[in-house]
Every structure is written in structure tokens, then in C-alpha cells.
Amino acid sequence: MAEQFDVVIIGAGAAGMMAAIEAGKRGRRVAVLDHAKAPGEKIRISGGGRCNFTNIHASPKNFLSVNPHFCKSALARYTPHDFIALVDRYKIAWHEKTLGQLFCDETAKDIIRMLLTEMKEARAVLRLGAQIQTVEKTVSGFRIVTADGAIDCSSLILASGGKSIPKMGATGLAYKIAEQFGLPLVETRPGLVPLTLDPVQLESLNALAGVAVGAQARCGKTVFEEAVLITHRGLSGPAILQISSYWREGGDISLNLLPHADLAGVLKAARKQNGRQALQTALSEPLPKRLAQFFAEAAGLSNRPLADLSDKAIDAFCLTLKDWVIKPAGSEGYRTAEVTLGGVDTKALDSRSMQARDVPGLYFIGECVDVTGWLGGYNFQWAWASGFSAGQVA
Template structure:
């Protein structure tokens, strides 16, 4: 005899737990299943262990999707302020870091404890270490065959995430299930991920490994201004992770170093004050020393004194710093990607409820849906908002 629930939720991550809480508040009998041994593992490791749980600026403009309008309904119905109110109700101390990013003062585990407490208060049943073997549509809902036995649910919410960070247990389960029920997919790819360089490029930049600098990273018409880190594999840092969601193989990344600084004017000023100073020495007053050395060597101006350089030469030299073109070979892949781009096609889902249009009672939420946020708490806000929407609908 199968167990009976009003709502079965697959995935005890951010979206799944939020959906469970909202459904439980409405008196539904809710079961959450996860193959992991602990809930909220991606929450636990996020934000350096302090969980960047939302962003106060979160809005549709901060998300990528084949249908950029799809996320509007959920984001409007459950806002960053709503989640902040929940956090404060549980007396979790938090702070704003930069660019609207909110973090726990203490630990990401505070957020997990908060969600588990809310689930317990609403009567949600959580089972961990459970393997889902098969799912079938029935006359009254869905039958889920698990390693713990058969479960019947009038509604099924899929919150199993994307493919990113497989060592945390990520799989393509949600996509296979979507295909089983006839829902189309948007091609998936790693997002918010470091970019790699080919061996020749790595060799030319080998002396710069570990150097970080403020920059604007641009791909096409999209640009992000944050730190860029040069690594022994390629490019990383917040600006690179952001632009990686927009970059495509074969295209280049253009870096404008110190985008808010007029380096040419500073070098000309240094020339007036001390013309005997070497170019790389003057540049190292503003850029990391190794980077200053690299640009001077690349331009063939190493050890040239400022007095020997005309305005035209300085302007040309600085244009290379303000428009440094690099063509990545690829990305580090799902192994280090923070999220997955693409997923369940939003055309197959109702934007208010997250329910599959052609499969009543079936819902997809969170990262497995073709809605991908920027770096900085946006993907958590999508998890809360989409989970809230589904929880309010079942």
C-alpha cells in the first residue's frame, strides 16, 4: 500500500524547502524527498559558508531566460524584502556586503535551520537518503517508487536543481523527468563559471597567475564591473563569473582594467613630475606590479622612461589596458559552475504557479527551470520566489 500525500517534493534544497513551507502553511500533507544525507547542501557552501541568501536589487533584469518575462510574476509575488522578514523573524543577523548582496553574519547553516524549523512547524515530512526509482502519472496524481517504498502524491514538485557541482550530488534528474512528461528543454550549459585558456595563452600569462584587478568584463553588449582574477587555468573572479553566462565559444572577452581610472592622464602627470621614471614603475602605482610589467613588455616599452614617450604613445599604450581582448578556450564546466543555464522551457510552465501546462499537478521550480540569475544572491531569490509560487498553488 502506497503512502498518501497531497504534495510530494523532490529535492530538499532552497526551492524545495520553500515550496514545502508554503504548501504546509496551507494545510497540505507534504513530503520532501532527497537522495542526499543532509538538506540544503548548496545553501551550506554558498557565500563562503555565510550564504548570500538574496539581493535587494533582484528583478527581472538580473536573470537570463529564453523568455525574460517569465520570472516577473514569481519575483513580484515573493520579494527580497519578504525573505529578509523571514530571516529577521528567526533572529538571524545579516549584513549587506556589496552591490545589494545580503549575507548571514554567522553561518549559512542558520538559513538551513530556519527552513527546517518552518517545515517542522507546518507539519512537513522530510526524508533524506532516499533514491527515486521511477515516477508514473496516475488517475489521481503521481506514483513515486523509491528505495523506501511506494508514495502517491496528488501533486509533484520537482526541485532537484541543475547539473552544477556534481560532487554535491547534482544530476540531470529534473531534465529527464521533464522529457518523460513531454516538456521541452532549453539546452543547458555551465554558468557563473571560471573560463579557461589554451596552452599558448596560459604560457603568455603564466607570470600573472594569482593577480587580481578591478575591471569591466564585456561580452557583446553585456558588461560587468567587478574583480578579475588570473589563475593557472585561465580567468576567474566575480566579473568573469558574471560574463561567463553570456559568453559563447569562439567569442572573446574584452577587459577594461580600472574602468573608473583615467590611466593615460595619470601617466602623463607622472611624466611631468618625474620624466626619468620607467613606464612600468609609474603604472605599478595603479596596477599590480606584475600586470604593469606584463603590459610594458607586451607593448615593447619595458624600461622606457616616461620622458621618452609622447602623448600618442601613452594613449595607444593605455588603450590596450582599457580594451584587452582575450579569447577563452572554454569553461571549467559543471564541476565549478555555480548554476546551470537553460533547463525546463518556460513556455511549458505557468508563470504564476510553475505548473506544467499540459500535465496538471506537475511543477518545476528553482535551478532546473530556464531562469538563471546573476552572481550575488539572485539565484537564491529565484529559488525562494519560484518555491513560494508553487507552494501557494498546490
Template sequence: MAEKKDVVIIGAGAAGMMCAIEAGKRGRRVAVLDHAKAPGEKIRISGGGRCNFTNIHAGPKNFLSANPHFSKSALARYTPRDFLALVEKHGIAWHEKTLGQLFCDHSAKDIIKMLLSETAEVHAELRLETTIESAERHGAGFRVMTDEGPIDAQSLVVASGGKSIPKMGATGLAYRIAEQFGLGMIETRPGLVPLTLDPAQLETVGELAGVAADAEARSGKTAFREAVLITHRGLSGPAILQVSSYWREGQEIVLRLMPDIDIAAILKEMRRTHGKQAVQTALGDILPRRLAQFFADGAKLTGRQLADLSDKTINQLATSIQAWTIKPAGSEGYRTAEVTLGGIDTNGLDSRTMQARAVPGLYFIGECVDVTGWLGGYNFQWAWASGFAAGQDA
């Protein structure tokens, strides 16, 4: 005999637990299934262990999707302020970093404990280390086969994430279930991911590994302003992770280092006041010293004095720094990607409830859906909002 539940949720991450809480508040009998040993593993490692749990500026403009309007309903119905109220209800200390990013003062585990507490309060059952063998239509509802036996449910919510960080258990299960039930897919690829350089490029910039600088990183018409970090594999740092979601293989990235200042004007003034200063030394007052040496060497100006440089040479040097064009070879892939771009086509889902239009009772939430946020708490807000939306209906 199959066990009976009102709602079965596959995935005990941010979206799945939020959905369980909301469905449980409605008196629904809920079981949350996950093959992992612990719930909320992506929450635990996020934000350097302090969980960037939302962003106060989160809105549709901060998300990528083939349908940019799809996220509007869920994000409007469950806002960053709503989640912050839950955090404060549980007495979790938090702080705001740059650009509206909210973090726990102490540990990401505080968010997991909060979600588990809320889940227990509504008597939603959490079953870890449970293998999902299949999920099928059964009568008016669904039958989920697990290694512990079958469970029948009126509603099935899939919250098992995307392909990013497979070492944390990412499997692509949600996509297989979606395709099984006839839902469309948008091409998936790694997002918020470091970019790699080919061996020839690395030979040129390899000496800069570990150097970080303030920059604007641009791919096509999209640009982000934060730190860029040069690594032994290529480019990383917040600005690169952000722009990686817009970059496609074969395209160039343009870096505007020190975007707040006019490097050419500064060098011309230094030429007037400190003309005997070596070019690399002068640049070292503007850029990290290894970067200064790199650009001086690249322009074959190392050892020359500022007084020897024409306006044209200074302008060319400044352009090499503030329009530094690099063509990445690729990305580090799902191994280090924070999110999966693409996923289940939103045309097949109801934006208000996250229910599959053609399969009543089947819902998809969180990262598996073709809604991907910027770096900085946006993807967690989508998890909370989409989980909330499904929880009101499942």
C-alpha cells in the same frame, strides 16, 4: 500499498524546502525527498559559508531566460523583503555587502536551520538518503517509486536542481522527468563559471596567476564591473563569473582594467612631473605590480623612461590595459559552475504557479527551470520565489 501524501517534492534544496513550507501552511500533507545525506547543501557552501541569501535589487532584469518575462510574476509575489522578514523572524544576524548582496553574519547553516524549523512547524516530512527510482502518472495524481516503496500524491513538485557542481549530487533528474512528461528543454550549459585559456595563452599570462584587479568585463553588449582574478587555468573573479553566462565559445572577452581612471591622462601627467621614471614603475602606481610589468613587457617598454614616450605610445599602452582582449578557450564546466543556464522551457509552465500547462499537478521550480540569475543572491531569490509560487498551488 502505496503511502498517501498530498504533495511530494523531489529535492531538499532552497526551492524545495520553501515550497514544502508554503504547501504545509495550507494544511497539505507534504513529503520532501532527497538522495543527499543533508538538506540544503548548496546553501551550506554558498557565499564562502555565509550564504548570500538574496539581493535587495532582485528583479526580472537580473535573470537570463529564453522568456525574460516569465520570472516577473513569482518575483513580484515573493520579494527579497519577504525573505528578509523570515530571516529576521528567526533572529539571524545579517549584513549587506556591495551591490545589494545580503549575507549571514555567522553561518549559512543559520538559513538551513531556519528552513528546517519552518518545515517542521508545518509538519512537512523530510526524507534524506532516499533514491528516486521513477515518477509516473497514477490515476488523477502521481506515483513516485523510491527505494523505500511507492508514494502516491495529488501533486508532484520537482526541485532537484540542474547540472552544476555534480560532486554535491547534481544529477539532471529534473530534466529527465520533464522530458518524460513532454515538456520542452532549452539547451543547458554552465553559468557563473571561470573561463579557461589555451596553453599558449597560459604561457603568456601564467606568471600573473593570483593577481586580481578592478575591471569591467565585457562580452558583446553585456558588461559587469567587479574584480577579475587571473588563475593558473584562466580567468575568474566576480566580473568573469557574471559575464561567463553571456559568453559563448569562440567569442572574445574585453577587460577594461581600472575602469574609473584615465590611464593615458595619468601617464602623460606623470611624464610631465616624473619624466625619468621607468614605465613599469609608473604603471606600478596604477596597477598591481605584476600586471604593470606584464603590460610594460608586452609593449616592449620595460626600462624606458616616461619622458621618452610619445602621446601615441602612451595611448597605445593605455588601450592595451583598458581594452585588453582575450579569447577564452572554454569554461571549467559544471564542475565549478555555480548554476546551470537553460533548462525546462518556461513556455510549458504557468508563470504564476510553476505548474506544467499540459500536466495538471506537476510543478518545476528553482534551478532546473530556464531562469538563471546573476551572481550575488539572485539565484537564491528565484529559488524562494518559485518555491513560494508552487507552494501556494500544489
């Protein structure tokens, strides 16, 4: 005999726990199933262990989707200020970092404990270590068969995430169930991920591994300005993670290493003050020393005094730093990607409830949906908002 619940949620991450809380508040009997040993594992490791739980600037423009309008309804119904109010109610201390990013002062575990307490108060049942075997449609809803038995429900919410960070248990289960019930998928790929370079490029940049610099990263018309880190594999840092979601294989990215400096003016002034000074010495003022040496050597000007360089030569050299074009070989993949781009096609879902249009009672929320946020708390805000929306209806 199968157990009976009103709502079953597969996935005890940010979106799944939020949906459980909201559905439970409505008096629905809720069970949350997850194959992991602990809930909220992505919450636990996020933000260096302090959880970048939202961004005060979150709006539809900060999200990628085939349908950029889909996220508007959920984001409007549950805002960053709504989640901040919940955090404040639990007296969890937090602070704002750069660009509207909010972090816990102490630990991400505070957010997990808060959500578990809310779930308990809403009488939602949490089942960890649950191995999902099959999901079937029934006359009155759905039957989920696990290794421990069957569960029947009238509403089923998929909150099992995407493919990113498989070592933490990512499986792509939501995509399989979506396909089982005839929902279309948008091609999935790693997002917010370091980019790799081919062996020839890596060898040329070998001396720069570990160098970080503030820069503008550009791909097409999209530009992000944050830190860029050169690694033994390629490029990382916030600006690269951001632009990776827009980059596609075979394409270029461009780095402006001094977006707000009049570098040509700086070098010409240095030439006037001390013409015997070497170019790379003058360049070491606005740039890390190793980076200055790299560009001076690449231009064949490493030992040339500034006095030997004409205005035209200085202008041409500065352009190479303002538009450093790099063609990545690929990305580090789902192994290190913070999110999965693509997923369940939003045209198959109702934007207000997250319910499948052609399968009443079936919902998809969080990362498994084709809505992906920028780096900086936006994906958590989508999890809270989409989970809230489904929990209000399921």
C-alpha cells in the same frame, strides 16, 4: 500499498524547502524526498559558508532566460523583503556586502535550521537518502517509486536543481522527468563559472597567476564591473563569473583594467614630473606591479623612460589596458559552476504557479527552470520566489 501524500517534492534545497513550507501551511500533506544525506547542501556552502541568501536589488533584469518576462510574476509575489522578514523573525543576524548582497553574520546553517523549523511547523515530512527509481502518471496524480517503496500524490514538484557541482549530488533528474512528460528543454550549460585559456595563453600569463584587479568585463553589450582574478587555469573572480553566463564558445571577452581612470593623463603627468621614470614604474601606481610589468613588456616598453614616449605612443598603449581582448578556450564546466543555465523551457510552465501547462499537478521550480540569476544572491531569491509560487497552489 503506496503511501499517500497530497504533495511530493523532489529536492530538499532552497526551492524545495520553501515550496514544502508554503504547501504545508495550506494544510497539504507534504513529503520532501532527497537522495542526499543532509538538506540544503548548496545553502550550506554558499557565500563562503555564510549564505548570500538574497539581493535587495533583485528584479527581472538580473535574470537570464529565453523568456525574460517569465520570472516577473514569482519575483513580484515573493520579494527579497519577504525573505528578510522571515530571517528577522528568527533573529538571524545579517549584513549587506557590496551591490545589495545580504549574508548571514554567523553561518549559512542558520538559514537551513530556519527552513527546517518552518517545515516542521508546517508538518512537512523530510525523507533523506531517498533513491528515486521511477515517476509515473496515475489517474489521480503521480506515483514515485523509491528504493524504500512507492508514494502516491496529487501534486509533484521537481526542485532537484541542475547539473552544477556534481560532487554535491547534482544529477539533472528534473530534466529527465520533464522530457518524460513531454516538456521541452532549453540547452543547458554551466553558468557563473571560471573561464579557461588555451596552453599558449596560459604560458604567456603564467607570471600573473594570483593577480587580482578591479575591472570591467565585457561580452557583447553586457558589462560587469567587479574583481578579476588570473589563475593557473585562466580567469576567475566575480566579474568573470558574471560574464561567463553571457559568453559562448568561440567568442571573445574584453577587460577594461582601469575603467574610471584617465590613465593617459596619469602617465603624461608622470612624464612631466619625472621623465626618466620607466613606464612600468609609473604604471605600478594604478595597477598591480606584475600586471604593469606584463603590459609594459608586451608593448616592448618595459625599460623605456616616459620622456621617450610621445602623447600618441602613450594613448595607444593605454588603449591596450582599456580593451584587453581575450578569447577563452572554454569554462571549468559543471564541476565548479555555481548554476546551470537553461533547463525546463518556461513556455511549458505557468508563470504564476510554475505548473506544467499540459500536465496538471506537475511543477518545476528553482534552478532546473530556464531562469538563471546573476551572482550575488539572485539565484536564491529565484528559489524562494518560485518555491513560494508553487507551494501556494500545489
